[in-house]
Amino acid sequence: MSDGPAPVLHAEGLVKTHYGEGAPAHAVRGVDLSVTRGEFVAITGPSGAGKSTLLHLLGGLLRPDSGRIELDGVSTDNWSEARWAVERRKRIGIVFQFFNLVSNVSVADNVELPALLAGASPKKARTEREELLAELGLDGKERSMPGELSGGEQQRVALARALVNHPPLLLADEPAGSLDSKGTREVMRLLSRFHQRGQTILLVTHDARLASAADRVISFFDGRIADDAALTDTAPPRRGGISGVLELRD
Numbered sequence: 001m002s003d004g005p006a007p008v009l010h011a012e013g014l015v016k017t018h019y020g021e022g023a024p025a026h027a028v029r030g031v032d033l034s035v036t037r038g039e040f041v042a043i044t045g046p047s048g049a050g051k052s053t054l055l056h057l058l059g060g061l062l063r064p065d066s067g068r069i070e071l072d073g074v075s076t077d078n079w080s081e082a083r084w085a086v087e088r089r090k091r092i093g094i095v096f097q098f099f100n101l102v103s104n105v106s107v108a109d110n111v112e113l114p115a116l117l118a119g120a121s122p123k124k125a126r127t128e129r130e131e132l133l134a135e136l137g138l139d140g141k142e143r144s145m146p147g148e149l150s151g152g153e154q155q156r157v158a159l160a161r162a163l164v165n166h167p168p169l170l171l172a173d174e175p176a177g178s179l180d181s182k183g184t185r186e187v188m189r190l191l192s193r194f195h196q197r198g199q200t201i202l203l204v205t206h207d208a209r210l211a212s213a214a215d216r217v218i219s220f221f222d223g224r225i226a227d228d229a230a231l232t233d234t235a236p237p238r239r240g241g242i243s244g245v246l247e248l249r250d
């Protein structure tokens with residue numbers, strides 16, 4: 001590898017088979033992947049290709065059958081579940097299709113909790129929460145319960161929760177998958193904004209139009225990377241990708 005800084009994420013030889021009721025599902029069949037700081041990478045592919053399984057492996061929510069993962073140059077090989085939980089809080093924010101907010105606590109508590117668990121003082125957690133919710137257009141919703149919010153608002157709360165500890169890596173698994181076109185536009189606009197400020201993002205989506213908002217698109221098929229289309233250094237920066245893409249939806 002070159003002398004530059006370690007990639008935010010580096011995976012080698014990842015394999016994962018699910019054993020359910022029927023035949024084993026060979027969801028991830030040997031994946032090598034590096035994500036550099038500041039990249040916005042989309043992983044796209046048809047339903048059942050193994051995209052979510054890959055994202056769950058990369059976030060430590062599933063263990064690979066074989067292969068290895070490094071985060072910021074640190075090997076995760078010997079991490080226990082408990083260690084993963086601690087490290088994930090600092091290093092990886094995750095947003096899911098169905099938000100996964102804690103339904104019986106307020107918006108404010110949903111966002112502050114991961115900060116407190118990571119060791120922030122109550123004052124710091126509160127400040128971070130206030131800043132993020134304001135940034136995400138959720139002023140005045142602090143005392144609401146998740147169920148009182150629209151899908152788009154809930155996903156913005158989930159985004160605030162994922163980013164409250166300033167993790168180097170944001171993983172997003174079909175974050176617009178349960179949103180209408182307005183919510184989709186909003187969440188993609190926010191991802192793009194955070195990316196422009198330097199956030200490294202790995203987005204899983206079956207929707208090629210949303211994937212085109214990223215600056216590198218990986219096509220995933222049958223558990224393997226079929227294509228990895230990074231923009232070259234000499235390519236002109238993409239502009240208006242998201243609005244161009246999402247106009248299609250209106």
Ligand SMILES: Nc1ncnc2c1ncn2[C@@H]1O[C@H](COP(=O)(O)OP(=O)(O)OP(=O)(O)O)[C@@H](O)[C@H]1O
Nearest residue numbers: 018019020025027046047048049050051052053206
């Ligand atoms: N927990 C599980 N138990 C058994 N099989 C599973 C499990 N999770 C996923 N699979 C199977 O693994 C394969 C890959 O699934 P995965 O959800 O990773 O694909 P995907 O590309 O994310 O699909 P989608 O876009 O529909 O979410 C599929 O055949 C799926 O049925």
